[in-house]
Amino acid sequence: MARKLLFEHINVPGINTFDVYRKQGGYCAVEKALKSLSPDDVVEEVKKSGLRGRGGAGFPTGMKWSFLAKPEGVPRYLVCNADESEPGTFKDRYLMTNIPHLLIEGMIVSSYALGANTSYIYVRGEMMPQIRILEKAIAEAKAAGFLGKNILGSGFDLELYVQPGGGAYICGEETALLESLEGKRGNPRIKPPFPAVSGLYGCPTVVNNVESIAAVVPIVNEGGDEYAKIGVGRSTGTKLISASGNINKPGVYEIELGVSVEEFIYSEEYCGGIANGKRLKAVVAGGSSVPILPANLILKTTNGENRLMTYESLSDGGFATGTMLGSGGFVVLDEDACIVRNTWNFSRFYHHESCGQCSPCREGTGWMEKVLHRLEYGHGTISDIDLLVNVAKQIEGNTICPLGDAAAWPVASAIRHFRDEFEWHVTHPQEALKGNYGLAHYADPLPQIAQTV
Amino acid sequence: MSDKVKVTIDGIAVEVAPGTTILNAARQIGGDIVPPAMCYYSKLEGSGGKCRTCLVKVSKGSEKDPRPMPKLVASCRTTVMDGMEVENITSPEVVEARKGVVEMLLINHPLDCPVCDQAGECSLQDLGFEHGAAQTRYEFDRRTFERIDIGDKIQLHMNRCILCYRCTYVADQLTDGRCHGVIGRGDHAEISTYIEKAVDNDYSGNMIDVCPVGALTDKTFRFKNRVWFTKPVDAHRDCPTCSGKVTLWYKGEEVIRVTARKDQYNEVEEFICNTCRFDKKSTSDWVIEGPTAIRHDSVISSNHYETLKPLPVIQKNEKLIEANLEQFQKTQKD
Numbered sequence: 001m002a003r004k005l006l007f008e009h010i011n012v013p014g015i016n017t018f019d020v021y022r023k024q025g026g027y028c029a030v031e032k033a034l035k036s037l038s039p040d041d042v043v044e045e046v047k048k049s050g051l052r053g054r055g056g057a058g059f060p061t062g063m064k065w066s067f068l069a070k071p072e073g074v075p076r077y078l079v080c081n082a083d084e085s086e087p088g089t090f091k092d093r094y095l096m097t098n099i100p101h102l103l104i105e106g107m108i109v110s111s112y113a114l115g116a117n118t119s120y121i122y123v124r125g126e127m128m129p130q131i132r133i134l135e136k137a138i139a140e141a142k143a144a145g146f147l148g149k150n151i152l153g154s155g156f157d158l159e160l161y162v163q164p165g166g167g168a169y170i171c172g173e174e175t176a177l178l179e180s181l182e183g184k185r186g187n188p189r190i191k192p193p194f195p196a197v198s199g200l201y202g203c204p205t206v207v208n209n210v211e212s213i214a215a216v217v218p219i220v221n222e223g224g225d226e227y228a229k230i231g232v233g234r235s236t237g238t239k240l241i242s243a244s245g246n247i248n249k250p251g252v253y254e255i256e257l258g259v260s261v262e263e264f265i266y267s268e269e270y271c272g273g274i275a276n277g278k279r280l281k282a283v284v285a286g287g288s289s290v291p292i293l294p295a296n297l298i299l300k301t302t303n304g305e306n307r308l309m310t311y312e313s314l315s316d317g318g319f320a321t322g323t324m325l326g327s328g329g330f331v332v333l334d335e336d337a338c339i340v341r342n343t344w345n346f347s348r349f350y351h352h353e354s355c356g357q358c359s360p361c362r363e364g365t366g367w368m369e370k371v372l373h374r375l376e377y378g379h380g381t382i383s384d385i386d387l388l389v390n391v392a393k394q395i396e397g398n399t400i401c402p403l404g405d406a407a408a409w410p411v412a413s414a415i416r417h418f419r420d421e422f423e424w425h426v427t428h429p430q431e432a433l434k435g436n437y438g439l440a441h442y443a444d445p446l447p448q449i450a451q452t453v
Numbered sequence: 454m455s456d457k458v459k460v461t462i463d464g465i466a467v468e469v470a471p472g473t474t475i476l477n478a479a480r481q482i483g484g485d486i487v488p489p490a491m492c493y494y495s496k497l498e499g500s501g502g503k504c505r506t507c508l509v510k511v512s513k514g515s516e517k518d519p520r521p522m523p524k525l526v527a528s529c530r531t532t533v534m535d536g537m538e539v540e541n542i543t544s545p546e547v548v549e550a551r552k553g554v555v556e557m558l559l560i561n562h563p564l565d566c567p568v569c570d571q572a573g574e575c576s577l578q579d580l581g582f583e584h585g586a587a588q589t590r591y592e593f594d595r596r597t598f599e600r601i602d603i604g605d606k607i608q609l610h611m612n613r614c615i616l617c618y619r620c621t622y623v624a625d626q627l628t629d630g631r632c633h634g635v636i637g638r639g640d641h642a643e644i645s646t647y648i649e650k651a652v653d654n655d656y657s658g659n660m661i662d663v664c665p666v667g668a669l670t671d672k673t674f675r676f677k678n679r680v681w682f683t684k685p686v687d688a689h690r691d692c693p694t695c696s697g698k699v700t701l702w703y704k705g706e707e708v709i710r711v712t713a714r715k716d717q718y719n720e721v722e723e724f725i726c727n728t729c730r731f732d733k734k735s736t737s738d739w740v741i742e743g744p745t746a747i748r749h750d751s752v753i754s755s756n757h758y759e760t761l762k763p764l765p766v767i768q769k770n771e772k773l774i775e776a777n778l779e780q781f782q783k784t785q786k787d
Binding site: 168170185190351352354355356357358359362363364366367370387393394399400 | 503556
């Protein structure tokens with residue numbers, strides 16, 4: 001059984017209440033940090049831990065914190081990004097529902113480290129139950145003296161607020177989140193300036209994912225070096241993976257980074273294999289935005305090595321044969337899944353969620369969705385496939401925020417790896433409406449690539 | 454040491470004040486290396502960055518940090534650094550990306566130029582002419598909206614809108630009590646006044662001037678004339694609200710439209726008030742300054758005084774040729 005850091009006590013009855021959480025060693029990190037560590041010590045521990053942002057981009061959290069500008073007389077803010085709305089990702093919701101005090105404890109320690117006296121948790125509007133859970137938990141923590149003025153007699157003040165969003169995917173982008181938090185339309189800002197210099201209300205701000213903030217708790221409790229021992233290479237610690245799709249045991253798993261993808265899918269400890277005796281066809285490894293990979297490429301890299309659940313291993317091979325760990329939304333597609341339909345569905349999502357600020361993303365996402373719809377419903381032509389690749393290329397990299405890239409990558413990768421399935425939809429429109437392409441050669445062992453240097 | 458920074462755009466070096474954007478540095482050089490801008494408007498704070506037509510490649514970040522920027526950047530919102538090297542029309546990547554952006558801008562545009570009042574002075578038309586493809590690859594229904602009256606003087610034709618947000622900045626920065634903004638999201642976003650409330654403010658008419666396309670049109674001018682049949686004349690009046698410096702657009706004896714004066718980038722020099730724009734439409738209201746300078750490659754100049762062909766009698770007489778040398782030179786350019 002692998003080490004659990006965040007979910008160690010997840011099955012303790014009543015862990016969502018302050019008393020039980022405290023009894024299980026909760027809020028020790030707050031006591032340790034406020035009583036024995038300076039804010040810079042905490043930042044140093046996080047740096048040492050090698051923790052990388054769990055929201056998708058994987059930027060080192062300690063580094064992000066050290067970039068925070070600290071001008072005199074200007075307040076600093078910590079904002080927790082709980083606007084989790086990526087298709088396939090549901091780890092933050094699970095964490096906030098079941099163990100809300102972990103997030104609050106992380107917020108207190110992180111705010112202390114950053115010198116923020118007002119911090120916000122921006123929760124997606126659809127998650128009303130979680131918002132109520134968090135508000136209740138904050139009230140409990142405040143009653144116990146862990147929030148408010150002069151926490152634990154350390155002289156550190158912190159007010160923590162929960163802000164419901166309007167339910168827009170785009171507000172998960174940090175600058176759009178800040179706009180929304182300020183009460184404006186959630187359009188991403190142009191960077192630079194980065195939030196670390198000019199964020200919420202023009203003040204230096206750090207925006208972190210729920211899981212990143214929660215991970216600060218074990219880092220402070222056990223020390224950054226200890227945390228860095230878990231994992232492989234630059235992927236340290238544990239990661240929550242939201243496993244979904246046609247697997248025997250879907251759900252949220254805390255894994256040590258470095259577990260092999262094969263073990264994650266097939267072992268009884270995690271997903272428990274593909275349901276109903278089907279075979280694996282493809283995996284979207286990190287939420288809908290990352291490139292989809294066929295079975296053979298997700299299990300092995302092109303060098304013939306086992307692919308591991310780490311930032312590096314999953315992105316091995318670049319976009320040609322690799323993908324990304326992203327936010328950990330692990331969607332498994334079996335042989336009955338239609339890649340075209342799946343791609344269309346993702347595309348529909350991005351079409352709906354584009355903020356409409358940059359022209360390529362506003363117009364291009366809708367265009368891709370319409371072409372994919374046409375392909376899926378048997379009215380497509382062969383030239384549509386190249387058109388999609390071309391439109392995806394026109395969007396990618398040409399927008400203010402990464403939503404344009406996120407919309408382009410799934411389409412481009414699906415065509416890159418499953419082109420014959422798209423072509424089959426064009427050549428056999430009637431069959432495509434009734435059945436699907438099946439597994440084909442997508443799980444065949446990879447051909448040995450001749451080394452050309 | 455001078456406090457200016459040096460930036461090289463398409464191989465042409467220029468020294469500009471620190472904090473200048475790449476686009477404005479390029480405008481100081483001028484000519485065809487200036488990136489097109491559909492949403493940026495120098496007079497409106499915070500505008501730009503949205504349309505992505507001004508994308509350029511920064512091949513060298515600065516003297517201190519010579520790394521190139523990883524992605525194409527919006528030149529209207531990226532400030533120059535000392536020693537920065539920028540590629541605009543010399544970079545095939547930029548030209549390709551811009552072509553892509555123009556295609557995106559046009560896929561939902563109705564292309565109703567033959568009946569659009571903006572035709573002839575439309576930035577999108579120019580942009581499409583320079584960078585667009587002759588044929589569209591878009592085979593679906595274009596999005597459509599009902600026309601909306603914003604007050605009694607302005608009509609919103611949302612089909613043509615490219616969501617540059619300029620008019621919302623006008624509403625924000627020139628008018629008080631904003632009731633005009635963008636509602637909806639993605640490609641179903643639209644410019645609107647809440648519950649179609651009239652925009653009623655002294656400066657609201659400037660929305661028409663800042664609109665790069667024919668989405669916001671002057672109802673007092675709608676369908677009156679094609680812009681290239683009118684003659685622009687600079688004029689001013691003593692206006693208590695605004696500077697009173699305008700361009701009058703004549704058709705024969707009649708002033709059929711009043712707009713603010715626009716520079717070569719289609720940006721107004723000074724915003725004007727609604728009284729000047731909508732209510733003062735007779736020559737006696739104005740002090741005429743002279744014909745407006747129009748770029749000779751603009752369609753508007755096809756009917757302009759300066760480019761009128763000299764009469765045959767002038768063309769034959771040497772003394773008259775010498776006296777009208779300036780006019781002759783202009784004629785030869787066309």
